[in-house]
Amino acid sequence: MKRALILFGVLAASITLAAQQPDRRQPPPIGPAPSLKLPAIQKHKLSNGLAVWIVEHHEVPLAQVNLIVRSGSAADPIGKYGVGSLTAAMLDEGAGTRSSLDLADAIEFLGANLSTTSSFDFSAVRMSVPVSKLADALPLMSDVALRPVFPVAELERMRKERLTGLLQARDNVAALIQLAFPRIVYGPTHRYGTSANGLPATIESLTVDDLKAFYRAHFRPDNATLLVVGDLTPAAALPMLEKAFGAWRSEGMAALVAEVPTAPQLGKRQIYLVDKPEAAQSQIRIGWVGVPRSTPDYAVLQVLNTVLGGSFTSRLNQNLREKNGYAYGASSGFDMRLSAGPFLATAGVQTDKTAEALREFFNELDGILSPVPADELAKSKNYVALGFPGEFETTGDMARKLEELVVYNLPDTTFSNFVPSVTGVTAADVQRAAARYVQPEKMAVVVVGDRKVIEGPIRALNLGPITIVPIDDLFR
Amino acid sequence: MTRWLTCTPLALATAILVLAGGPAIGIERSLQAQTAALTVPYTQFTLPNGLNVILHRDTSVPVVTVNVWYHVGSANERAGRTGFAHLFEHVMFEGSMHVPEGSFDTWLEAAGANNNGSTNTDRTNYYIDLPANALELALFLESDRMGFLLDDKAPGKVDGQRDVVKNEKRMRVDNQPYGQAFVELSSLLYPPAHPYSWPVIGSMEDLSAASFEDVARFFRTYYVPNNASLVIAGDIDIASTRKLVEKWFDDVPRGKPVPPLEPLSAVLDGVKKKTITDRVQLPRLYMAWHTPGLLKPGDATMDIIANLLSSGKNSRLYRRLVYDLQIAQDVAAFQQSQALGSNFVIIATARPGQSLDRLQAVIDEELDTLRKAPPAAREMTRALNQTEASFYRNMERVNGKADQLNAYFKAAGTPDYFEKDLARYRAVTAAEVQAAVDRYLPKDRRVELSVVPGDQK
Numbered sequence: 001m002k003r004a005l006i007l008f009g010v011l012a013a014s015i016t017l018a019a020q021q022p023d024r025r026q027p028p029p030i031g032p033a034p035s036l037k038l039p040a041i042q043k044h045k046l047s048n049g050l051a052v053w054i055v056e057h058h059e060v061p062l063a064q065v066n067l068i069v070r071s072g073s074a075a076d077p078i079g080k081y082g083v084g085s086l087t088a089a090m091l092d093e094g095a096g097t098r099s100s101l102d103l104a105d106a107i108e109f110l111g112a113n114l115s116t117t118s119s120f121d122f123s124a125v126r127m128s129v130p131v132s133k134l135a136d137a138l139p140l141m142s143d144v145a146l147r148p149v150f151p152v153a154e155l156e157r158m159r160k161e162r163l164t165g166l167l168q169a170r171d172n173v174a175a176l177i178q179l180a181f182p183r184i185v186y187g188p189t190h191r192y193g194t195s196a197n198g199l200p201a202t203i204e205s206l207t208v209d210d211l212k213a214f215y216r217a218h219f220r221p222d223n224a225t226l227l228v229v230g231d232l233t234p235a236a237a238l239p240m241l242e243k244a245f246g247a248w249r250s251e252g253m254a255a256l257v258a259e260v261p262t263a264p265q266l267g268k269r270q271i272y273l274v275d276k277p278e279a280a281q282s283q284i285r286i287g288w289v290g291v292p293r294s295t296p297d298y299a300v301l302q303v304l305n306t307v308l309g310g311s312f313t314s315r316l317n318q319n320l321r322e323k324n325g326y327a328y329g330a331s332s333g334f335d336m337r338l339s340a341g342p343f344l345a346t347a348g349v350q351t352d353k354t355a356e357a358l359r360e361f362f363n364e365l366d367g368i369l370s371p372v373p374a375d376e377l378a379k380s381k382n383y384v385a386l387g388f389p390g391e392f393e394t395t396g397d398m399a400r401k402l403e404e405l406v407v408y409n410l411p412d413t414t415f416s417n418f419v420p421s422v423t424g425v426t427a428a429d430v431q432r433a434a435a436r437y438v439q440p441e442k443m444a445v446v447v448v449g450d451r452k453v454i455e456g457p458i459r460a461l462n463l464g465p466i467t468i469v470p471i472d473d474l475f476r
Numbered sequence: 477m478t479r480w481l482t483c484t485p486l487a488l489a490t491a492i493l494v495l496a497g498g499p500a501i502g503i504e505r506s507l508q509a510q511t512a513a514l515t516v517p518y519t520q521f522t523l524p525n526g527l528n529v530i531l532h533r534d535t536s537v538p539v540v541t542v543n544v545w546y547h548v549g550s551a552n553e554r555a556g557r558t559g560f561a562h563l564f565e566h567v568m569f570e571g572s573m574h575v576p577e578g579s580f581d582t583w584l585e586a587a588g589a590n591n592n593g594s595t596n597t598d599r600t601n602y603y604i605d606l607p608a609n610a611l612e613l614a615l616f617l618e619s620d621r622m623g624f625l626l627d628d629k630a631p632g633k634v635d636g637q638r639d640v641v642k643n644e645k646r647m648r649v650d651n652q653p654y655g656q657a658f659v660e661l662s663s664l665l666y667p668p669a670h671p672y673s674w675p676v677i678g679s680m681e682d683l684s685a686a687s688f689e690d691v692a693r694f695f696r697t698y699y700v701p702n703n704a705s706l707v708i709a710g711d712i713d714i715a716s717t718r719k720l721v722e723k724w725f726d727d728v729p730r731g732k733p734v735p736p737l738e739p740l741s742a743v744l745d746g747v748k749k750k751t752i753t754d755r756v757q758l759p760r761l762y763m764a765w766h767t768p769g770l771l772k773p774g775d776a777t778m779d780i781i782a783n784l785l786s787s788g789k790n791s792r793l794y795r796r797l798v799y800d801l802q803i804a805q806d807v808a809a810f811q812q813s814q815a816l817g818s819n820f821v822i823i824a825t826a827r828p829g830q831s832l833d834r835l836q837a838v839i840d841e842e843l844d845t846l847r848k849a850p851p852a853a854r855e856m857t858r859a860l861n862q863t864e865a866s867f868y869r870n871m872e873r874v875n876g877k878a879d880q881l882n883a884y885f886k887a888a889g890t891p892d893y894f895e896k897d898l899a900r901y902r903a904v905t906a907a908e909v910q911a912a913v914d915r916y917l918p919k920d921r922r923v924e925l926s927v928v929p930g931d932q933k
Binding site: 019022024025027028029030031032033034035036059062100101104105108109111113157160161164166167170171172173276279280281311312313317318321322323324325326327328329340348349350367378379382383385387388389390392393394395396402444 | 480535617624627652653825828862872931
């Protein structure tokens with residue numbers, strides 16, 4: 001009896017095995033989405049009032065410490081465009097008692113990774129370091145952030161490096177379109193119209209005094225937040241932070257608040273052509289003034305853009321790459337800043353298909369104004385919502401997400417509310433947002449490419465008047 | 477070459493300066509902080525059809541990554557059909573027998589996943605990063621394209637991706653300043669029959685010539701489970717994941733054994749000098765040598781030498797050329813480790829008004845200095861610390877770890893080679909550095925390529 005049972009068992013097993021041949025007629029079902037449990041943000045203040053946010057993250061023995069200063073290139077005075085960016089870049093070129101080379105050596109030898117950076121909206125000193133070396137590394141970081149020297153010789157070196165970089169931008173269609181598009185949408189007098197790094201003339205003119213003035217006005221504890229993520233507790237971290245940053249004082253009057261005025265919106269479609277003879281591809285950017293990060297339509301626009309050009313299966317990429325093979329890729333995006341940054345759709349397309357590609361761009365920009373089918377909407381919402389936990393994987397990732405809260409003054413509930421707000425987006429929401437934020441008949445069309453090949457076919461499209469933009473104009 | 481780039485329409489002009497600017501400095505972990513041995517626990521098994529499977533559990537975030545390596549790259553191509561391995565990589569995303577065209581990406585995006593692939597000389601990799609609850613979808617898709625790629629729509633899919641790949645080449649090579657330099661370097665370093673003599677992306681003529689029959693033959697020869705390895709890492713249960721792998725991959729038919737590539741000799745017996753023109757503002761110098769292959773004795777030493785030369789403000793070439801003399805806009809030195817033999821490459825761009833001869837003279841001075849005297853202990857430690865840091869940086873993300881497990885499996889025969897790999901670097905001595913510069917970076921046997929302003933070519 002027992003033997004028979006065993007035999008039966010073997011037989012059943014082999015039958016089960018055969019029955020386990022997978023059913024490939026449809027994709028397997030997906031289980032319930034895992035929920036992201038975000039650790040709490042523990043908020044403290046040092047004795048000088050400097051805000052400190054700590055998030056415990058005990059996976060690896062690393063600490064990420066980011067000092068965020070709520071002023072960036074948007075605070076550049078007119079005529080001194082590039083000063084904020086150069087100030088940030090110069091912070092670690094000599095600080096405290098150390099020269100640029102000594103500082104680099106000390107940081108490298110400790111095993112820390114320290115960078116200084118800025119954007120239109122903020123400046124930052126970021127450091128990643130093994131927790132065991134945090135106490136040794138923090139004084140180096142606070143030297144860089146609090147006691148930069150701005151040596152003249154280092155400024156001259158950086159100036160040459162930046163000017164040469166701008167010279168090299170003339171070689172590169174991708175670099176040229178990055179200069180051309182904002183200049184056309186915002187104009188050369190709006191701060192968003194020229195590179196955050198400045199242009200040759202302003203880079204030539206900046207002095208150590210300019211850098212020090214920018215530094216004094218903005219790098220102050222009442223205009224900064226310290227973000228700490230890693231394998232530590234507030235009890236362990238706060239005394240070290242107090243020692244490194246607690247003596248930092250604000251000088252003079254209150255911190256300057258840089259406000260970039262909202263740029264006037266474009267009114268009619270126009271084409272701008274930057275000639276790059278013999279270019280193997282044309283760089284295309286189509287867009288206008290978009291929205292600020294504070295827009296109540298943030299989640300709706302994430303979904304809208306995912307449908308239009310924010311993912312591989314987005315309409316622009318499917319059309320220009322997969323259907324027509326005009327481009328290696330096509331995409332779109334809302335660059336959200338404190339003030340309204342640009343919306344743009346972009347691709348590099350083969351030269352002889354430039355006009356065809358433009359036509360397809362407008363087919364898709366017009367198409368997003370119609371209701372989005374339910375399955376496409378569901379796919380895009382899932383892509384945004386279910387992919388969100390992946391943005392918190394490392395200590396560096398987590399710190400960058402906290403930066404968003406600081407720089408854009410967002411509530412702590414922003415991340416926990418994000419997934420539900422995406423899930424709640426309807427086709428009507430997308431259609432309403434598209435009607436307001438995507439108006440193809442008013443957008444600027446900027447093309448960098450081989451004029452002798454592309455101008456005729458573009459004219460034949462009759463999209464709007466064409467202006468030829470000399471390359472030199474992008475650098476003035 | 478990759479199937480697609482992450483879309484970065486919002487990149488600021490800052491990128492221009494970052495690319496042209498200083499070296500990346502800093503590290504994340506010091507030698508002193510290193511105590512525990514670095515091991516990555518894994519479960520490994522081989523299916524009856526020969527598929528090698530490696531599972532690693534890491535529950536830090538609720539995501540999993542599915543990473544497949546096919547042990548085939550552009551080195552398996554033949555003259556007249558270059559660029560084929562990469563073109564084929566593109567076809568792998570276009571659907572398979574049970575996955576309609578377009579659905580591969582659509583279904584994954586609907587599950588919140590990202591996916592991509594890349595091809596180099598030696599291998600082709602594919603990854604899918606997705607929420608842990610959608611793992612089975614990824615296994616279905618991977619197994620279907622491994623077992624059942626070709627259907628009656630396949631010829632059309634090849635034509636579609638042929639145009640995409642040509643635009644990838646236009647973007648990355650033809651329209652890129654100095655883009656032809658690496659194409660030239662490959663053909664200068666290797667004889668025409670050597671499989672590293674052509675670029676991974678291939679030539680426009682060969683891309684046009686690739687036929688559907690080529691695709692079918694390539695698939696049947698190389699895209700077989702016995703020539704592949706599958707890593708699943710992340711928030712998984714090992715036992716149930718193994719069952720899922722068996723469920724989806726057991727019916728993929730085994731292929732014929734893939735014969736290993738015959739190692740062809742490639743030597744330089746003198747200086748090969750060439751100058752080409754390109755539509756660039758500034759001249760750029762490339763120097764290249766043959767060096768020991770991936771994981772071979774001497775390979776790690778060359779990585780350390782690259783670090784000493786160009787990593788950080790205090791590195792020898794950066795400090796001389798960019799910082800002190802300010803005659804170069806940038807300098808980079810790197811060991812390009814490959815299965816059939818590596819290359820060591822130094823690249824420097826002249827500042828306006830500076831000559832490449834002057835740059836080359838300084839580079840030779842610095843190489844001579846290293847030939848004459850070993851580097852100081854502190855310099856060695858700094859280089860080692862930076863090397864360790866890049867290890868840990870790569871391991872912070874589960875997809876980086878998965879790709880490394882597959883890389884070790886292919887190159888070393890075992891997925892968990894992390895500690896042994898680090899040990900290679902820890903064992904490099906200053907005297908070995910000195911000896912390796914002398915042996916592998918001779919002045920009289922190398923490639924010297926100059927790219928100077930002019931029309932392209």
